[in-house]
Amino acid sequence: MTARSGRGYTALTESVADPVLSAPAGRSWWLLFSAGLVLTCVFFGSIFWLFYEGIGIFGNNTSVVWAYPIANYVWWIGIGNAGTLISCMLLLTRQKWRSSINRFAEAMTLFAAAIAGIFPILHLGRPLYFYWLVPYPNTMDLWPQWKSPLVWDFFAIASYLIFSLLFWYVGALPDFATFRDRSRSRAGQLIYGALALGWRGSVRHWAAYETFYKTMAALGVPLVVSVHSVVGMDFAAGNMPGWQETIFPPYFVVGAMFSGFAMVVVLAAIVRRFLRTEELVTRHHFEAMAKILLAGSIVMGLSYGTEAFQSWYAGDDVDRTVVAFQYTGTYAWLMWMQIACNVAIPQLLWLPAARRSIPVLLVIAVLINVGMYLERILIIINTLSRGHLPSMWSSYAPTLWDWLLLAGSLGFFLLLFACFLRLAPAISMHEMRKLVFEGGRE
Amino acid sequence: MPQIFRPGANAYARIVLVCLVTVPVISILVVYVVMGSSFVTGQNVFVDQSPPFSHQHHVGALGIGCKMCHVSVEKSAFAGLPTTHVCMTCHSQIWTNAPMLAPVRASMAEDKPLKWRRVNNLPDYVFFDHSAHVKNGVGCSSCHGAVDTMPLMEQAKPLTMSWCLSCHEAPEKMLRPEDQIYNLHWSPPKDQEEKGKALIAHYAIDPKHLIDCSVCHR
Numbered sequence: 001m002t003a004r005s006g007r008g009y010t011a012l013t014e015s016v017a018d019p020v021l022s023a024p025a026g027r028s029w030w031l032l033f034s035a036g037l038v039l040t041c042v043f044f045g046s047i048f049w050l051f052y053e054g055i056g057i058f059g060n061n062t063s064v065v066w067a068y069p070i071a072n073y074v075w076w077i078g079i080g081n082a083g084t085l086i087s088c089m090l091l092l093t094r095q096k097w098r099s100s101i102n103r104f105a106e107a108m109t110l111f112a113a114a115i116a117g118i119f120p121i122l123h124l125g126r127p128l129y130f131y132w133l134v135p136y137p138n139t140m141d142l143w144p145q146w147k148s149p150l151v152w153d154f155f156a157i158a159s160y161l162i163f164s165l166l167f168w169y170v171g172a173l174p175d176f177a178t179f180r181d182r183s184r185s186r187a188g189q190l191i192y193g194a195l196a197l198g199w200r201g202s203v204r205h206w207a208a209y210e211t212f213y214k215t216m217a218a219l220g221v222p223l224v225v226s227v228h229s230v231v232g233m234d235f236a237a238g239n240m241p242g243w244q245e246t247i248f249p250p251y252f253v254v255g256a257m258f259s260g261f262a263m264v265v266v267l268a269a270i271v272r273r274f275l276r277t278e279e280l281v282t283r284h285h286f287e288a289m290a291k292i293l294l295a296g297s298i299v300m301g302l303s304y305g306t307e308a309f310q311s312w313y314a315g316d317d318v319d320r321t322v323v324a325f326q327y328t329g330t331y332a333w334l335m336w337m338q339i340a341c342n343v344a345i346p347q348l349l350w351l352p353a354a355r356r357s358i359p360v361l362l363v364i365a366v367l368i369n370v371g372m373y374l375e376r377i378l379i380i381i382n383t384l385s386r387g388h389l390p391s392m393w394s395s396y397a398p399t400l401w402d403w404l405l406l407a408g409s410l411g412f413f414l415l416l417f418a419c420f421l422r423l424a425p426a427i428s429m430h431e432m433r434k435l436v437f438e439g440g441r442e
Numbered sequence: 443m444p445q446i447f448r449p450g451a452n453a454y455a456r457i458v459l460v461c462l463v464t465v466p467v468i469s470i471l472v473v474y475v476v477m478g479s480s481f482v483t484g485q486n487v488f489v490d491q492s493p494p495f496s497h498q499h500h501v502g503a504l505g506i507g508c509k510m511c512h513v514s515v516e517k518s519a520f521a522g523l524p525t526t527h528v529c530m531t532c533h534s535q536i537w538t539n540a541p542m543l544a545p546v547r548a549s550m551a552e553d554k555p556l557k558w559r560r561v562n563n564l565p566d567y568v569f570f571d572h573s574a575h576v577k578n579g580v581g582c583s584s585c586h587g588a589v590d591t592m593p594l595m596e597q598a599k600p601l602t603m604s605w606c607l608s609c610h611e612a613p614e615k616m617l618r619p620e621d622q623i624y625n626l627h628w629s630p631p632k633d634q635e636e637k638g639k640a641l642i643a644h645y646a647i648d649p650k651h652l653i654d655c656s657v658c659h660r
Contacts, residue, residue: 137474139483141604180446193446197455 009433012280016175016427017182019275025422029274033418039411046404047122055125057401063394064384068402069123071377072409074231075259076116077157078252078372081228082260083109084164087171088220091213097288099431100280103175104271104417105264106168107424111416112263113161115409120153122405149230149237156230163223167216173199174209175425228256235379242322242383245310251303258296258342259372265289265365267417269358271426280427283356290355293368297346304339318388325386326378330395334374335382341371483600489561493545494594501626502590508582508624515582519571523558526550561595562586568658578645579617583626584609590626610652614638617645 025033050057060067083105090098121130133154135144144151177199180192199205232252235243265286272281308327311319326335345367348354355361381396420426480486500506509515514522526549533543549556562585564570576582583589587598599605609616615630617638622628631637642649651657 136470139474139478139600139602139604141607189446194455198447198452 009436012432012436013178013429015280016425016429017179020422021179021182021188029418029422032414036411036415036418039408040415042404043408043412046401046408050122051127057399059396059398059402061394063387063392064381064396066380066384067396068398068406069119071373071380072406073116073119074376075373076112077231078228078256078259079263080109080112080116081224081256082264084167084220084224085257085260086264087167088217088224091217092221096435097285099428099435101264101268101285103171103428104267104426106164106171107420108263108267110164110168111413113157113164115413117157117161149233152230153234156227160223160227163220167220170213170216171428172425173197174201174430175428177201178429179425225253228253240383240387241318245307247303247306254296254299254303255372255375258300259369261289261292261296262365262368265361269362274421275426280432286358286361287355290349290361293346294349297343301343322383322386326382331378331382335378338371338374338378341367342375478600478602483602484597485600486596488594488596489559491559491594493542496593497589497595498591498593515572515576517573519573521572526556562597562601564601569660576623578647579641581618581623581625581628583628584616588626607653613647613649613652614642617641
């Protein structure tokens with residue numbers, strides 16, 4: 001499972017550092033970067049138009065008051081969940097295979113959570129006042145409404161974002177020092193040197209580092225759970241059929257890990273290709289992640305079943321109407337597509353051959369991400385289209401701007417990730433070296 | 443390999459670390475202080491008028507009452523500004539040729555109202571009602587100050603939302619008996635706590651709803 005010990009420390013360091021410090025970017029990287037850049041322009045162009053024209057450009061209406069922006073937010077924050085999960089939980093449970101994927105998974109978390117944080121602002125009618133969610137001294141005597149899950153949400157995202165940034169940075173600190181030492185340009189030495197904070201790799205440094213990193217990891221685990229639980233509570237605390245369910249927080253957390261892991265699979269394939277690190281990110285890693293995806297899909301299936309069962313068992317008329325609408329109504333075809341993507345197709349991963357085939361796994365991972373997006377948008381529009389008041393029943397269709405913002409956010413993520421691949425250590429060299437050392441001793 | 447940084451770099455690193463914490467906190471506090479200062483609120487700034495009408499002279503020295511000119515203060519949201527005819531009630535008889543009053547005479551001759559500059563300006567999303575306050579125990583000077591000492595009009599209070607709320611949250615501290623509303627030098631008596639509670643009952647005020655959003659915003 002580890003890098004082959006015979007390769008040695010130098011070879012390992014070279015395989016991570018050289019693509020960044022000396023090798024030219026290459027055509028495929030430029031393609032990735034340009035695609036990201038174009039879509040990023042679409043993203044910020046759409047945001048400009050949104051701010052200029054107002055939220056009327058979305059498909060939302062007076063019944064379906066939440067739609068794509070909130071679904072985008074939940075989807076992105078879900079993707080942002082897996083990085084910290086891999087880093088913290090797998091570190092604490094001593095899953096050594098995490099070392100070759102945790103760094104870019106953390107970067108994914110950071111970028112996804114940052115993009116997620118933009119969308120709640122975009123869905124506001126008056127986005128310029130978003131900072132009213134912050135408790136700060138002001139001449140209006142304005143203070144956040146602590147009973148509102150939206151305020152909890154703000155704190156959950158903010159603390160998660162700060163934590164992810166710090167955890168990613170602390171994890172990369174010794175690797176920045178390696179970059180500093182290997183960098184041949186003065187600018188590289190200065191920038192990586194400043195980022196390395198004077199790291200010399202002394203025993204005292206390492207002792208303090210290990211304690212600090214493990215403590216942070218222990219702090220991160222409750223954060224992973226809390227951030228998406230609070231997202232679940234945004235819905236569960238609302239008085240709407242299909243939302244007001246106690247299953248929501250854990251169901252959202254599992255969904256987030258599920259979609260996040262699927263995204264890690266996609267990115268692992270990209271990293272492998274662009275950095276030519278097939279020896280570091282091996283088929284074994286893909287197989288381990290495939291097993292987690294399989295477990296996730298089973299829990300998702302169970303959650304969907306529980307939701308439907310509970311609404312039938314509770315016997316509430318409005319709840320039953322919403323569930324019936326979910327499976328037979330306007331958007332039923334999307335619901336069945338969601339179940340196919342999230343529950344049915346991942347069952348292929350029971351077959352060892354499917355787990356070991358990267359193309360098959362890649363297709364399944366992309367389908368899971370599509371399925372999880374469908375889940376998020378359907379949770380919103382099914383409930384809002386069939387609320388308590390039949391006179392308010394409605395239906396929803398996204399507009400061009402809804403699509404452009406979604407596509408643009410994907411492009412912005414791609415751009416950030418492409419920059420990350422060219423500027424930072426995409427694989428944790430110091431943790432891989434430890435594995436090489438332990439492999440050599442065995 | 444030569445050293446990349448000089449020893450002084452350590453100091454810079456420490457300064458950056460300290461700034462990461464202190465700069466956001468300090469900037470928020472600075473913004474708070476600036477937002478509450480008269481630079482932003484416009485408090486205590488004399489506003490030039492043409493003609494330069496003096497409340498100190500008319501109210502303080504001559505003893506003209508508020509309602510002589512601000513006739514609608516008990517009946518409508520807007521306290522009202524005097525028509526040129528009200529000015530001319532006296533000034534057709536006294537100071538008839540005073541150069542200072544030329545704009546008033548011009549207004550009369552051309553049948554165009556005088557252009558006063560607003561001193562106490564609330565945002566358009568605040569629906570302030572003079573009659574609701576004056577008829578329910580809030581006196582003029584609570585918001586406008588002792589205008590009988592002002593040679594030119596100035597905004598006496600900050601008019602920030604937190605200033606409005608300071609009274610809306612605890613109206614008993616500022617309520618006056620009905621005969622004290624137009625007293626420009628009223629100050630709360632020692633037993634204001636008790637009297638205020640009695641006045642809340644007298645004016646039938648429901649303090650629970652005074653800080654609802656829709657009391658001032660619609």
